[in-house]
Amino acid sequence: MATEHHGTTETTEAPQGHEGGGGLPQLQFEHWGGQIVWLLLIFAVLYVVLSKGLLPRVSGAIDERGAKIAGDIADARRMKDEAEAQARAAAAEVAEARAKAQKTAADAKAKAAAEAAERQAKEEAVLAEKLAAAEASIQTARDQALSQVRVVAEDTASAIVEKLTGKAASAAELKSALA
Amino acid sequence: MADPMHQFQISKIVELPTVTVPGLGAIDLSITNSVAAMMSAALLVIGFYAVAARRAVVPGRLQSVGEMLYGLVDGLAESIIGHDGKKYLPFIFTLFAFVLFMNMQGMFLVFTATSQLAVTLTLGLMVILTVVAVGFAKNGLKFFKLFAPSGVPPVLYILLVPIEILSFLIRPITLGLRLFGNMLGGHVVLKIFAGFVIALGGLGILGWAGAALALTSVVALTALEFMVAFLQAFVFAVLACVYINDVVHLDSH
Numbered sequence: 519m520a521t522e523h524h525g526t527t528e529t530t531e532a533p534q535g536h537e538g539g540g541g542l543p544q545l546q547f548e549h550w551g552g553q554i555v556w557l558l559l560i561f562a563v564l565y566v567v568l569s570k571g572l573l574p575r576v577s578g579a580i581d582e583r584g585a586k587i588a589g590d591i592a593d594a595r596r597m598k599d600e601a602e603a604q605a606r607a608a609a610a611e612v613a614e615a616r617a618k619a620q621k622t623a624a625d626a627k628a629k630a631a632a633e634a635a636e637r638q639a640k641e642e643a644v645l646a647e648k649l650a651a652a653e654a655s656i657q658t659a660r661d662q663a664l665s666q667v668r669v670v671a672e673d674t675a676s677a678i679v680e681k682l683t684g685k686a687a688s689a690a691e692l693k694s695a696l697a
Numbered sequence: 698m699a700d701p702m703h704q705f706q707i708s709k710i711v712e713l714p715t716v717t718v719p720g721l722g723a724i725d726l727s728i729t730n731s732v733a734a735m736m737s738a739a740l741l742v743i744g745f746y747a748v749a750a751r752r753a754v755v756p757g758r759l760q761s762v763g764e765m766l767y768g769l770v771d772g773l774a775e776s777i778i779g780h781d782g783k784k785y786l787p788f789i790f791t792l793f794a795f796v797l798f799m800n801m802q803g804m805f806l807v808f809t810a811t812s813q814l815a816v817t818l819t820l821g822l823m824v825i826l827t828v829v830a831v832g833f834a835k836n837g838l839k840f841f842k843l844f845a846p847s848g849v850p851p852v853l854y855i856l857l858v859p860i861e862i863l864s865f866l867i868r869p870i871t872l873g874l875r876l877f878g879n880m881l882g883g884h885v886v887l888k889i890f891a892g893f894v895i896a897l898g899g900l901g902i903l904g905w906a907g908a909a910l911a912l913t914s915v916v917a918l919t920a921l922e923f924m925v926a927f928l929q930a931f932v933f934a935v936l937a938c939v940y941i942n943d944v945v946h947l948d949s950h
Binding site for chain 1: 702703705706707721722723724725726727728729731732735736739742743746747749750751752753754756760763764767768771786787788790791794795812813814815816819820823877881
């Protein structure tokens with residue numbers, strides 16, 4: 519492939535091809551020995567420097583980073599767990615405190631309600647007593663009034679009988695008439 | 698128009714003596730532009746990771762990129778090779794980082810070391826030799842079971858074993874050629890299209906339209922080449938993992 523191109527420029531570049539005469543410069547075998555010897559030497563040096571010195575450091579850095587990242591993640595996970603446990607404890611405390619407060623409030627409410635009911639009952643009892651006394655006095659007053667009405671009626675009836683008949687009616691007659 | 702192949706030309710920067718190794722011949726140890734590119738890529742990798750390996754818990758940008766690349770190769774080795782992957786991670790990562798930095802360096806500088814066949818073939822050979830060494834170290838002579846997969850009718854072995862051996866032997870070549878071809882092709886195409894911009898620009902109004910088109914292509918191709926530079930390094934690492942896995946888990950093969 520390459521030789522075709524070379525052919526077109528051979529005339530102008532004739533002085534360049536002082537060796538090999540138009541072939542690939544890579545096929546000038548007199549240069550092979552030196553290149554091979556130097557290549558082996560350079561490769562050996564490079565291999566020793568890389569494998570003994572530099573590559574362990576590179577892999578060490580990579581491993582170190584991996585270990586550090588893994589450690590950091592483990593730390594973070596542990597801290598997260600701790601924080602979650604603390605949050606759970608705090609939530610439990612809050613719930614307990616709330617329950618206590620609710621209990622206290624309910625107790626106070628019940629006590630107040632009981633006191634109020636007691637007071638009300640006492641008051642009601644006093645009032646009922648007064649009412650009963652009042653009713654009794656009204657009853658006696660009415661009974662009294664009613665008994666006087668009979669007397670007045672008897673008197674009136676005897677007076678009316680006396681006026682009409684001219685003689686007084688007997689008490690027994692009055693009583694049966696008014697009954 | 699400049700020669701699109703000129704960018705691959707090896708040139709010497711520092712002359713060093715040639716060493717003659719018996720049986721191999723003369724080896725010129727001069728520091729060439731290719732060697733310099735490899736050195737600077739390796740230094741860049743080291744410099745980059747010296748900064749990236751600061752071990753800060755909260756990483757900066759460079760450290761993030763460095764750890765991302767490491768994590769990429771780590772995940773690759775882990776998913777392909779399994780638990781044993783950690784043992785081979787430094788080798789695979791060195792391959793990946795080195796190839797990646799050579800590729801990327803080629804996107805910014807003139808010379809791309811991974812566009813040299815000598816370099817990519819050597820890297821491929823290194824992978825396969827490592828595979829062979831690991832295979833023998835882990836399995837002993839059972840290593841040769843790699844070429845005789847279980848669960849096959851015995852008659853098929855006549856056909857299968859040579860194919861397996863061939864495919865194993867061809868691995869370093871395909872490894873090397875894949876990387877080499879991608880880098881070579883990409884850089885040649887970039888150079889040619891960039892050359893069109895200059896050549897067409899001198900042809901008047903119509904030429905300018907063509908030059909604009911070529912310039913647009915160069916921009917798009919550059920983006921593509923960045924992707925290829927990364928992808929080829931990645932593919933190289935993936936294949937190294939796959940080949941190593943073959944011999945690490947030979948029993949389940």
